[in-house]
Amino acid sequence: MKLNYRIVIFALAIIFGVVFSMPSLTQSETGKKVTLGLDLQGGLHMLLGVKTEEATKSRIKSIAASIKHYAERNDILIDGLVFDEDSVKFEVLDSDEIHSFDEYIGSIEGAIVSTSGEVISLVLTPEEIIKTQKEAVSQAIETIRNRLDQFGLSEPVVARQGEEKILVQLAGIKTQEEEQRARELISRAAKLELMAVDEDRNARVYNMSDSDAAAYGDIILSDAKNPSIKYLVSEIPILDGGMLTDASMGFDQNNRPLINFKLNAEGAEIFGDFTGRSVGKRLAVVLDGKVYSAPNINERIGGGAGQISGSYTVMEAKDLAIALRSGALLAPIYLMEKRSVGPSLGADSIKASLVALIGGFVLVIIFMMVYYRLAGVIANIALIANLFILLAVMSLFGATLTLPGMAGIVLTVGMAVDANVIISERIRELIYEGKSMHKAIEDGYANAMRAILDANITTLIASVVLYAYGTGAIKGFAITMSIGILASMLTAILGTHGIYQMLESKISKSKNNKLWFGIKG
Amino acid sequence: MEFFRYTRTFNFMGKSKLAMILSVVLVLASYAILVTKGLNYGVDFAGGTVVQVKYDTTAPIDAMRNNLKTNELFAGASISEFGSPDEVVIRMKTTTGSVTQDIGDETRAALKGTGNYEIRRVDIVGPTVGAELKEKGIMSLLLAVFGILVYVAFRFEWRFAVASIVALVHDISIALGMVALFAIDVNLDVLAGLLTILGYSLNDTIIVFDRIREGVTNNRSNSLRETINESVTRTLARTTLTSLTTFFVVFTLFMFGGEIIHPFAFTLLVGVVVGTYSSVFVASPILLWFGFDVKNYHVKLANKAKRAQEKQKLRDQFDSGVV
Numbered sequence: 001m002k003l004n005y006r007i008v009i010f011a012l013a014i015i016f017g018v019v020f021s022m023p024s025l026t027q028s029e030t031g032k033k034v035t036l037g038l039d040l041q042g043g044l045h046m047l048l049g050v051k052t053e054e055a056t057k058s059r060i061k062s063i064a065a066s067i068k069h070y071a072e073r074n075d076i077l078i079d080g081l082v083f084d085e086d087s088v089k090f091e092v093l094d095s096d097e098i099h100s101f102d103e104y105i106g107s108i109e110g111a112i113v114s115t116s117g118e119v120i121s122l123v124l125t126p127e128e129i130i131k132t133q134k135e136a137v138s139q140a141i142e143t144i145r146n147r148l149d150q151f152g153l154s155e156p157v158v159a160r161q162g163e164e165k166i167l168v169q170l171a172g173i174k175t176q177e178e179e180q181r182a183r184e185l186i187s188r189a190a191k192l193e194l195m196a197v198d199e200d201r202n203a204r205v206y207n208m209s210d211s212d213a214a215a216y217g218d219i220i221l222s223d224a225k226n227p228s229i230k231y232l233v234s235e236i237p238i239l240d241g242g243m244l245t246d247a248s249m250g251f252d253q254n255n256r257p258l259i260n261f262k263l264n265a266e267g268a269e270i271f272g273d274f275t276g277r278s279v280g281k282r283l284a285v286v287l288d289g290k291v292y293s294a295p296n297i298n299e300r301i302g303g304g305a306g307q308i309s310g311s312y313t314v315m316e317a318k319d320l321a322i323a324l325r326s327g328a329l330l331a332p333i334y335l336m337e338k339r340s341v342g343p344s345l346g347a348d349s350i351k352a353s354l355v356a357l358i359g360g361f362v363l364v365i366i367f368m369m370v371y372y373r374l375a376g377v378i379a380n381i382a383l384i385a386n387l388f389i390l391l392a393v394m395s396l397f398g399a400t401l402t403l404p405g406m407a408g409i410v411l412t413v414g415m416a417v418d419a420n421v422i423i424s425e426r427i428r429e430l431i432y433e434g435k436s437m438h439k440a441i442e443d444g445y446a447n448a449m450r451a452i453l454d455a456n457i458t459t460l461i462a463s464v465v466l467y468a469y470g471t472g473a474i475k476g477f478a479i480t481m482s483i484g485i486l487a488s489m490l491t492a493i494l495g496t497h498g499i500y501q502m503l504e505s506k507i508s509k510s511k512n513n514k515l516w517f518g519i520k521g
Numbered sequence: 522m523e524f525f526r527y528t529r530t531f532n533f534m535g536k537s538k539l540a541m542i543l544s545v546v547l548v549l550a551s552y553a554i555l556v557t558k559g560l561n562y563g564v565d566f567a568g569g570t571v572v573q574v575k576y577d578t579t580a581p582i583d584a585m586r587n588n589l590k591t592n593e594l595f596a597g598a599s600i601s602e603f604g605s606p607d608e609v610v611i612r613m614k615t616t617t618g619s620v621t622q623d624i625g626d627e628t629r630a631a632l633k634g635t636g637n638y639e640i641r642r643v644d645i646v647g648p649t650v651g652a653e654l655k656e657k658g659i660m661s662l663l664l665a666v667f668g669i670l671v672y673v674a675f676r677f678e679w680r681f682a683v684a685s686i687v688a689l690v691h692d693i694s695i696a697l698g699m700v701a702l703f704a705i706d707v708n709l710d711v712l713a714g715l716l717t718i719l720g721y722s723l724n725d726t727i728i729v730f731d732r733i734r735e736g737v738t739n740n741r742s743n744s745l746r747e748t749i750n751e752s753v754t755r756t757l758a759r760t761t762l763t764s765l766t767t768f769f770v771v772f773t774l775f776m777f778g779g780e781i782i783h784p785f786a787f788t789l790l791v792g793v794v795v796g797t798y799s800s801v802f803v804a805s806p807i808l809l810w811f812g813f814d815v816k817n818y819h820v821k822l823a824n825k826a827k828r829a830q831e832k833q834k835l836r837d838q839f840d841s842g843v844v
Contacts, residue, residue, distance in 0.1 A: 039781075047650060048620065176629075176640070180621070187620035334618040338645040340625065345573070345641040352779030359777055360770030367766060371522045404710055407774060407782055411717065411789070414770035415724075418763040422728065425759045429527065451731035454676055458727060459720035461668040466716050469661035471654065474709045481717070518522050 006498030010385070013490055017388030024395045034394045036171075037402030039473050040350050042343030043171040044179055047336045048140075048186075050164050055136030055331035056086055056129050058191075063108060063122065064088045065236045069270055070104050072277075080119075081217065081236065086129060089121040136331040137164045144168065144333075146326035147185050165336060174343060181319065187333055189288045190323035192241035192261070192308070194271065195221075195233040197282040197294055205232040224290040224310055231291050233284050238274045240328075243267025247324035249317045250307075257317035258309040261324060268304025276300035287320075353406035360410050361387075368417055372424050373518040378499050379420035382491040386416050389487040390480065402476030412484030418455070419492035423448045428519050437508040441500045445493070452493060456485050525758040533753045533801060534746050534809055540802035548691055551698020560697065563706035563784075564644050566658065568651030570613040572628045573603060573642035576635075580609045584635045594627055604780035608641075616647050658712045662693075665719055673723075677730060680811045685726045688804035692722045692795045699791045705784045714788030721767065721789075722796030725760060726804045732756050733808070743816045749805050757801075764797040 023031030038045050064083045067090065071078045076097050081090040092098045095118050105113050105120065110128025114121055124132070141160055148156040148170070157169035168186060173179050198218050201208075205220060213220050213232060223229035247261040263271055275283070275297050284294045285308050292310045312320065364383070368376035390409065394401065427444035435443065460482060467478035500507070513519050564571050574580065582600050589595040589611070598613045617624040625643030632638060646654070666689060674682035696718055700711060732752035740748055771793055775786035 046620070049618075049647075180626075184621050333620060335616075335620050335623055335645065336618075336647040337650045338623060338625070338643060340643040342639065342641040344575075344639065349779055349781060352777060353774075353782065356770075356774045356776075356778040356782075359773040363769040363773065364766045367769065371762065403781060404713055404785065407778065407785055410770050410774050410778075411767070414767035415721070415763070417766050418724070418759075421759050421762045421766075425756075425762075428523075429755070432527070447735075451728050454673075454731060455724040455727045458669050458672055458723045461672060462665045462716050462720035462723075465661050465665040465668060466713060469657045469664070470713065471657075471709065474713050477713050481720075519526075 002502060004498055004501045006494050007502050008498075010491070010495035010498045013389060013495070014385045017385060017390075017392045020392035020395050021388050024391055032395050032398060034391065035398060035400045036346075036350075037400045037405065037473055037476055038169060038171055038339070038346075039341050039403045040346045040401065040406075041171055042173065042341050042346040043169065044173050044182065045170075045337075045339040046168045046183075046186075047161065047338075048144075048166040048168060048333045049336045050137050050140050050166065051332045051334060052133035052136050052164060053085070053331075056124065056132050058330055059132050060084075060086060060088055060124065061236065062240065062242070063111070065239070066108075067101075067105075068236050069238075069273075070101075073273065074100065076100055087121055087123040089119060092118045092120065133164070133331075137166070139327070139330050140333060141166055143327050143329055144186050147322055148182070150322045150326070151182060151185055153182070166333065179340065181315075185319050185323060187329075188320075188323045189329050189332060190241065190320070190326075191288055191328040192244060192324060193237040193286040194239050194274075194306075195237045195284045195286050196274070196278065197284050198232045198234055199281050202232045205230045208232065221284070221286060221289060221291050224287070224292045229291075231284055231294060233286070233291075237286070238283075239263070239267050239270050241324065242328070243270075244324060244327075247321045249314070249321045252307075252309060256309070257312050257314050258307050259317055259321050259324065261306055261308065263304035263306070265304075268302065271304055271306075272300055272302045349403050350406075353403060353410070357406065357410050357413070361413050364413055364417060368420075371518055373514065374516045375420075375424045375427070375518065378496050379417055379424070379492070381499070382420060382488075382496050383413065383416055385491045385495060386412070386484065386487045389491065390483050393483050393487070394479070399479055400476055401480070402473035404473050405476030405480045408477040408480030408484065412481065412488070415459075416484060416488040416492055419448070419452045419488055420496060422452055423493075423496070424517065428517055431513060431517065431519065438504060441497075441504060445497050449493070452489075456489060460485055523758070524761055525754075527755055527758075529754075530747070530751045531754045531757075533750050534806060537802065537806035537809070541806060544691060544799070544803055547698075548694045551694045551701075554698045554701045558701050558704075560701050560707050561704045562655075563708035563711075564612070564646045564651070565708040566651055566655040567614070568616060568646050568648040570611075570616055570624045570628075570646075571642070571644040572611045572613075572625055572640060573608065574611065574628075574632065575608045575639050575641050577607070577637045579606045580638075581635050582609060585609070585611070585632060588631050588633075588635055589628075592627065592631055594624060595631065608780075616645050618647070654709065658709070661712070662715065662719075665716055669719065669723055673727070673730075677734060680808060681730050681734075684804045684807040684811065685723060685730070687807050688726055688799040689719055689722060691799050691803050692718055692792060695795045696788055696791045700784075700788060703787070705787055708784065710782070710785040711788050714785045714792065717789060718792030718796055721792060722799060725764070725796055725800035728759060729753055729756050729800050729805060730808075733805070737815055737818055738822060743819065745809055745815045748815065749809055753801055753805055760797060760801065764793060768793050 024034045060083045064081060067088065068081060077093040079091045079093055098118060101120060105122065108122065110125050111122040112125055141158055144166065145158040148158060153170055153172060157167065159167045161167045170182055173182065198216065201216060208220060210220060217235055218232050219235045221231050221233055243263050243266055245262050245264045247259055250258055250260045252258050278297050279299060281297055282294045283297055285292045287308060292308050365380050368379050372379065423444055426448045427440050430440035430443055463478045463482040467475055470478055507516050585600055589598050594615055595613060598611050600609050600611050603610045611628060615624060623645060625640065625645065629640050666686060670682050670686050673685050693715055696715060700707060705711065729752060732755055733749055736748040736752045742748065771786060771789045774782060775790055778786055
């Protein structure tokens with residue numbers, strides 16, 4: 001027996017495999033481990049779309065609100081402030097004042113301004129619309145990530161997929177209630193608007209249609225608690241949640257949960273101005289299109305702090321505060337794809353695939369031993385080493401093990417011995433031809449090498465394509481297959497060659513081809 | 522132990538006509554099934570919803586049907602057993618776009634009163650995503666075939682590449698036919714299965730081709746038919762053995778891997794059998810029929826060797842300062 005470089009590399013590879021697969025096998029606290037896919041540990045996978053056209057609309061709405069505020073602040077009388085999907089239009093009553101808007105409107109980015117007589121109109125440029133829509137997606141990703149980070153699940157995945165899709169993956173969701181909560185938190189628009197109740201016409205709200213209201217520049221909103229109560233409010237809000245700096249859960253004097261919010265300096269100023277002007281009128285606190293409260297304004301409110309009361313549970317109030325704090329979704333999101341797996345199904349899948357893995361493994365091991373005797377044992381050593389290395393590499397890269405990934409490992413067991421079958425057959429042939437043991441082994445490996453390489457590379461091509469084009473769990477299959485193939489080159493070709501070289505003199509001396517290669521003679 | 526010991530060459534190519542008839546019949550039958558019965562696209566490609574429900578007793582399928590009838594959302598829903606009598610899947614063509622209240626939640630609510638159940642899995646794939654996955658799936662198959670074609674043409678010769686691709690198309694066609702025949706849901710995992718068959722079947726073919734290449738290069742004989750027969754016979758033990766070990770593991774996966782892995786394991790099971798057959802009886806005869814000219818190849822090889830020799834001679838002369 002003598003050492004050779006192949007056996008040394010093989011031994012190092014085995015040590016590497018065993019050491020780095022240990023954290024995954026023993027599920028220890030420390031060390032890098034294989035992550036289980038959502039299909040094995042249970043969890044929620046969602047692909048969300050963004051209704052980007054809504055983002056443009058809300059951009060236009062906020063431009064309209066700012067024009068209104070600018071006019072009121074500077075005592076310029078305007079009328080007929082209307083907006084549609086991508087433009088705002090208004091009329092300046094005093095034609096002398098028409099230029100007092102120039103500077104302010106010029107500062108609004110991405111809009112083309114045109115004036116005809118006293119009517120000023122702003123149209124968003126196509127570039128601006130695209131930019132707004134792109135920002136809406138980025139903002140949605142950012143917002144959802146912020147919200148989920150505060151939700152308390154470990155390592156939520158929020159990523160852009162393609163141009164305007166958002167991938168959300170939540171592992172470790174245990175119950176239906178938890179999933180529901182997460183979904184509500186993700187999709188909540190959390191759009192806070194403070195709106196003026198149109199006190200002049202509010203008394204007639206129950207006899208008005210939406211188009212009647214629109215004629216006055218108002219909209220009809222219903223109460224959050226009691227939908228039969230309606231409010232007529234001015235469509236252009238006084239301010240919106242974009243000027244929010246903080247939101248947190250608190251309690252009112254009756255110890256009911258409510259939400260405290262704070263506005264930034266600009267918001268506080270607008271809020272102060274408005275309340276100062278509107279004493280005796282009502283202010284509607286509107287969240288996601290529903291009126292949560294409509295208190296009377298008794299005096300000018302400075303400081304920019306407010307409350308949203310409603311009959312929440314503590315949990316709801318907490319989630320709502322998270323949503324408000326992380327910002328509103330500029331555009332609503334919708335579900336394009338969802339895959340939700342309960343933890344019990346995941347556990348069943350792990351069990352079933354482990355049974356298949358162990359069953360297939362034992363069958364192959366026994367078969368190789370019966371057919372090739374000691375050559376089979378050597379091949380089996382390589383196979384076991386292969387599995388350890390596969391697991392170690394996956395652990396080091398933090399790769400995700402999915403159910404198809406498990407199937408890939410099972411398949412690797414069947415196909416990894418292929419190299420050793422080819423080699424052993426070649427060696428047998430050469431022994432029959434009467435070659436010396438040294439020549440049989442060396443030529444056997446040399447002859448087999450080309451075929452093994454070609455075969456493995458073509459399988460790799462298929463795996464790489466699968467990885468590039470596959471989605472979700474299927475990628476896991478491509479990963480385990482690829483690593484399995486690469487590892488088998490190391491173990492089944494290099495490793496077993498090293499073992500044969502080490503044992504060569506022993507094999508030659510024993511002259512027992514039945515014991516070593518399972519053949520007569 | 523030995524299954525085959527090479528003592529004499531089997532005349533595989535003599536049986537190639539018979540095999541070809543069998544292959545043509547199988548492939549045509551597969552296409553007939555694909556045309557008449559069609560593939561049973563699952564939610565991944567067709568879009569739709571799958572809800573997997575487990576009851577603590579036998580699933581009350583009739584009661585479930587009655588409850589689902591009340592809502593138009595579930596129109597055309599089919600309920601079928603999934604692995605055990607306690608467990609069923611509900612398949613629907615419809616999907617919903619709401620994040621907070623989706624069709625899975627509707628199903629959960631609609632099943633109220635049918636017993637104690639747990640919703641174990643909800644898959645909702647919207648129509649745009651389904652179409653996209655389908656497009657990607659077809660692209661991946663084509664790309665894999667193309668990549669392999671280029672590699673084999675580069676490593677062997679174009680006739681080898683074409684022959685192996687014909688064998689691949691043969692295997693994929695028959696596998697798809699079987700998938701259609703047994704009404705297996707075609708989802709992403711079946712696609713992964715098909716791509717694995719590509720790799721696996723090609724693996725087998727290449728081992729045989731490698732032997733043919735070796736035979737053509739080393740044998741004095743100019744008969745391709747003999748060389749192929751000898752090469753196939755010499756690799757027969759390996760072909761059988763590897764197919765057996767792979768078959769073992771795929772079979773255990775099929776039997777014990779659980780219901781979810783079933784379509785994938787089924788596809789592979791068909792693929793292993795067909796792939797093994799095709800590497801012996803489809804790929805090699807096609808090579809023969811393409812009239813791969815061994816004589817010409819020998820001449821080419823000889824020329825190549827000669828050129829290399831001359832180059833070496835020149836180099837030697839240059840090195841020794843003669844030129």
